[in-house]
Amino acid sequence: MKTKVITISREFGSGGRTIGKLLAKDLNWKFYDKELVNKISEQSNFAKDFIEKRGEYASSKSEFLYSLLENFGTTNGGQSINDKLYITQANIIKELAQEGHCIIVGRCANHILRPRDDVFNIFIHADDEFKSQRIVRLYGETEKTAISRLKDKDRRRAVYYKYYTGEKWGQIDNYDLALNSGKIGIDACVDLIARLIKNI
């Protein structure tokens, strides 16, 4: 098997995005995170802001469930605006994978690309202390504590993932490799993955 696509799922604050970016540089592959948002926006009528907010996160548990309830009795085949965004981005993710040699962050890409046998799925996680320090350093302080910010974001990712894939987010056997970036270190994670991908 020659890996042509890497998907990275990550806990908020774990450095998964950074690892993906550095890895793409090392492998000389394309990198899709914010770049994917741009692509989806170009190929659809969705605003970038909407794609960023709703393409990977349930807005909040109650609001998300409410948006599902809204669809009962609609005449658009039961598709909400969230569903349309999911389908649009799933199609774009499939097209990008077809082109190959790319790294895709988040957005259920590991699930969407499951039929392919050239995809390598990675999950990055870390302990709360590492993630808290990291998000305060990168994104600054807010009214909410760092812990509650990261718990809230991961919870909304998990609700979104569960709704669209039927699976539990972070289920160990959905990933070929899972790394604790806090223990291993960001750079060591990049080295390890790059070496592995070059050899399998």
Next chain:
Amino acid sequence: MKTKVITISREFGSGGRTIGKLLAKDLNWKFYDKELVNKISEQSNFAKDFIEKRGEYASSKSEFLYSLLENFGTTNGGQSINDKLYITQANIIKELAQEGHCIIVGRCANHILRPRDDVFNIFIHADDEFKSQRIVRLYGETEKTAISRLKDKDRRRAVYYKYYTGEKWGQIDNYDLALNSGKIGIDACVDLIARLIKNI
């Protein structure tokens, strides 16, 4: 952090034990799997056969639950023979970790050694096809299908782990590294871990 102890948790048939053994050779560390059974047997009155069968597995869901119920009303402080075995092996695992430079397979070692900061926890898993082929090759055919054999064994490991740790077996953030040995390959897993441990 200099890692002094590696714990390996593994799905049945994934090659986790083999990876541990090869890794111990590579690092020139001690390896405890069956060797741990011998040690527990030497330091207690438990027979090897009993330690192998009950030191990591619920015998079956109903039988295990029954053995718990048996303890109501006992005068030995509520400790069943299974509890005594757990406590004995937990103490031996702690002693071995204190000596350092060792690899311990299974037996809730990742949970038991959590207070230490020199432990690196690994989980090895693989897809059912890889595991099935492997267990038939290594252990031969039986009346039961390979799939049902591996599901049964992992289910009993999970029940045991849950009972003694209160946690879900295979929960991604309980491990610093999780590998799909079917996708990556046994030897590549060994190389990757050895390199990582030598560098962190």
